[in-house]
Amino acid sequence: MAVPESDPMVVAPTPTPFNTDDSVDHKALERNIERWLETPLSGFVLTTANGEESALSEEEKVKIVQTVSRVNADRRLIIAGIDNPSQSETLRLAGRYAAAGADLVRLRVPRELPPAAIEQYFKSVPPRSPVPVVVIHQTFSNAPAAPPEVLGAICEHDNVFGYITDVDIRFENYVRALVPPDRRFWTCNGGLLAYGMLMGANGACMWLGNVAPALCMEIVQLGHDERFAETRPLQAVASRIDGTVIKHGLAAVKVALDILGFEGMRPRSPGQAVSAEAWEEIRGVMIDAGLTG
Numbered sequence: 001m002a003v004p005e006s007d008p009m010v011v012a013p014t015p016t017p018f019n020t021d022d023s024v025d026h027k028a029l030e031r032n033i034e035r036w037l038e039t040p041l042s043g044f045v046l047t048t049a050n051g052e053e054s055a056l057s058e059e060e061k062v063k064i065v066q067t068v069s070r071v072n073a074d075r076r077l078i079i080a081g082i083d084n085p086s087q088s089e090t091l092r093l094a095g096r097y098a099a100a101g102a103d104l105v106r107l108r109v110p111r112e113l114p115p116a117a118i119e120q121y122f123k124s125v126p127p128r129s130p131v132p133v134v135v136i137h138q139t140f141s142n143a144p145a146a147p148p149e150v151l152g153a154i155c156e157h158d159n160v161f162g163y164i165t166d167v168d169i170r171f172e173n174y175v176r177a178l179v180p181p182d183r184r185f186w187t188c189n190g191g192l193l194a195y196g197m198l199m200g201a202n203g204a205c206m207w208l209g210n211v212a213p214a215l216c217m218e219i220v221q222l223g224h225d226e227r228f229a230e231t232r233p234l235q236a237v238a239s240r241i242d243g244t245v246i247k248h249g250l251a252a253v254k255v256a257l258d259i260l261g262f263e264g265m266r267p268r269s270p271g272q273a274v275s276a277e278a279w280e281e282i283r284g285v286m287i288d289a290g291l292t293g
Contacts, residue, residue, distance in 0.1 A: 007202040008224040009042035012209030013050035017264020028264035033071045039213040043077025055268045069101025085110035087124045098130040106134040109145040122154035132161040152178025173199045190242035194231035197223025211256045244285040248278045
């Protein structure tokens with residue numbers, strides 16, 4: 001599809017459904033995508049940490065993009081995630097994902113490279129990518145991958161569509177001032193939606209978008225309209241769901257979706273299911289939020 005020009009956008013990292021034999025359940029993926037297409041979600045982010053990317057082969061990832069692209073039929077944005085510090089490998093994967101139907105590729109800032117090498121990576125990759133690039137600063141640690149000045153500079157390169165923050169709002173507020181105004185700036189966490197909009201975000205990308213897409217879009221839209229006082233009670237609900245689910249790990253996101261009736265929501269072996277107590281806690285917070293009965 002043509003990359004949307006209107007804001008705000010809410011996209012979500014799509015969990016991968018698995019069969020009981022541990023294979024990717026493409027039929028379940030098709031049905032899940034059809035359900036999400038009935039929500040306000042702006043698009044799907046595939047082959048990500050939330051989609052158990054490290055447990056998937058390259059061929060499985062490509063087939064996932066193909067499946068979602070076929071079902072989506074150009075209705076929403078499809079973004080394929082790449083986490084690779086090699087320029088040549090990143091470009092090769094970008095080519096495969098674009099051919100499979102991705103509208104954008106999401107590139108994680110390489111965590112193991114020094115700032116000068118990160119700058120070189122982004123000087124090389126986005127201009128040569130067959131589709132526009134979304135930069136994600138997700139470090140899975142307390143340390144930023146690069147200074148704000150570097151992150152702002154890499155967003156200036158041709159073919160960069162936008163930037164997804166990490167969870168450190170104070171740090172990312174410095175980055176916001178350096179990202180060009182014609183680039184998207186998306187907050188990364190359901191517990192930070194209103195705060196991200198307050199610092200100038202124009203969209204969001206986070207797992208809560210899978211579970212509560214209407215709630216997430218309402219918060220983001222209100223923030224985009226600068227109706228921040230109205231976001232406060234909604235953000236309290238989003239923060240409670242986010243905090244309750246994520247403390248039980250990645251498998252808990254699948255539990256929340258399983259409770260909602262999404263299919264194939266089991267972690268790939270040797271990933272472990274959550275405890276019965278955690279399941280009940282997640283169900284309780286979802287009932288309180290009005291997401292399920």
